[in-house]
Amino acid sequence: MEVANRIVAEILEGVKERIKPGIETRELDELAEEMCRQRRVKPAFKGYRGYPRSLCVSVNEEVVHGIPGPRCIKAGDVVSLDFGVKYEGFYGDAAITVGVGEVGAKAQALIATTEESLYAGIAQVKAGGRLSDISHAVQTVVEGAGLGVIREFVGHGIGRSLHEDPQIANFGPPGRGPALQAGMTFAIEPMTSLGSWKVRILQDGWTAITQDGSCAAHFEHSVALTENGVLILSRL
Numbered sequence: 001m002e003v004a005n006r007i008v009a010e011i012l013e014g015v016k017e018r019i020k021p022g023i024e025t026r027e028l029d030e031l032a033e034e035m036c037r038q039r040r041v042k043p044a045f046k047g048y049r050g051y052p053r054s055l056c057v058s059v060n061e062e063v064v065h066g067i068p069g070p071r072c073i074k075a076g077d078v079v080s081l082d083f084g085v086k087y088e089g090f091y092g093d094a095a096i097t098v099g100v101g102e103v104g105a106k107a108q109a110l111i112a113t114t115e116e117s118l119y120a121g122i123a124q125v126k127a128g129g130r131l132s133d134i135s136h137a138v139q140t141v142v143e144g145a146g147l148g149v150i151r152e153f154v155g156h157g158i159g160r161s162l163h164e165d166p167q168i169a170n171f172g173p174p175g176r177g178p179a180l181q182a183g184m185t186f187a188i189e190p191m192t193s194l195g196s197w198k199v200r201i202l203q204d205g206w207t208a209i210t211q212d213g214s215c216a217a218h219f220e221h222s223v224a225l226t227e228n229g230v231l232i233l234s235r236l
Contacts (some may be wrong), residue, residue: 001159001185004041004092005222005233007085011035012096013236015055015083019100021075025057029068032083044084044091044162051206056082056095058207063150063191063199063216065206075101078111080218084162091162093187094234095220107215110147110194114217117141117149117190121170125186125223125230131166131177138190139171150191150216152199153208158187158222182227189220 014035015028032055036043043054051065058066058080059073066080073079077100084093097111117138124133134155142149149170157164166178170190195214202209210216222234 001090001092001222001224002233004085004087004090005094006092006236007039007041007087008083008092008094008222009234009236011085012081012083012094015081016096016098019073019079019098021073021101023073025059025066025068025071025073028057028081029053029055036085041085041087044086044093048162054083056080058082058216058218060215061209061213063193063208063210064153064218065208067204067206073100076103078103078107078215078217080216082218082220089160091158091160092234093158093162093220093222095189095218097217097219106194109145110192110215110217113142113145113147114190114192115219117192118188118219118221121188121190122221122223122230122232125180125188125225127181127225129180130175131168131180132172133174134186134188135169135172136174142170142190142192148193148195148197148214150193150199151197153189153191155186155188155220157185159185180225182225184225185222185233187220187222189218191216191218193217
């Protein structure tokens, strides 16, 4: 899983470096696929429950699962990249959000707060804690900054399958759910918006957008709880 997630982090960084005004989202997907071929790993998302691409590219009001295509990225856009691979039977999964060129102050704050909430959640991954401690930490940071925390999508266990139990909501009271112990592996992924937390799915059956059209952000790391604390697997 450490190798799989390091590959995910490297590919996300490579795709991030290629984002610029005028590039089409499908070009980013093609780059991610090519980098998988170079590393001889399988893209985790392609074909998963019928998803047609290797990379998820969600722009502005798109929260998650944006399907790459002819959409051109523009200066000022907020772009979320979600990606995973399978390596020797184990999965890696991570997501980042970037601003393209000069983005507004509110969008900058949205990106920074969402990333901050991810690390607040990760900080709660410790032996003796409870699963919902992660959820509560994320919600506290997001709503404390006056942002909406998306409730319809969740983090998850990860390992020999891309999505395993338990589901990890990004909201809720602390002290609930399974006790955390060494050996557990999770993908923690807060999704946020500048407005309402409510979303709807487009006709493609995948792309989730904010109902009010507000800008969204998404960050994700796969982590492992070890005897010595939490290890962030998908960080370069």
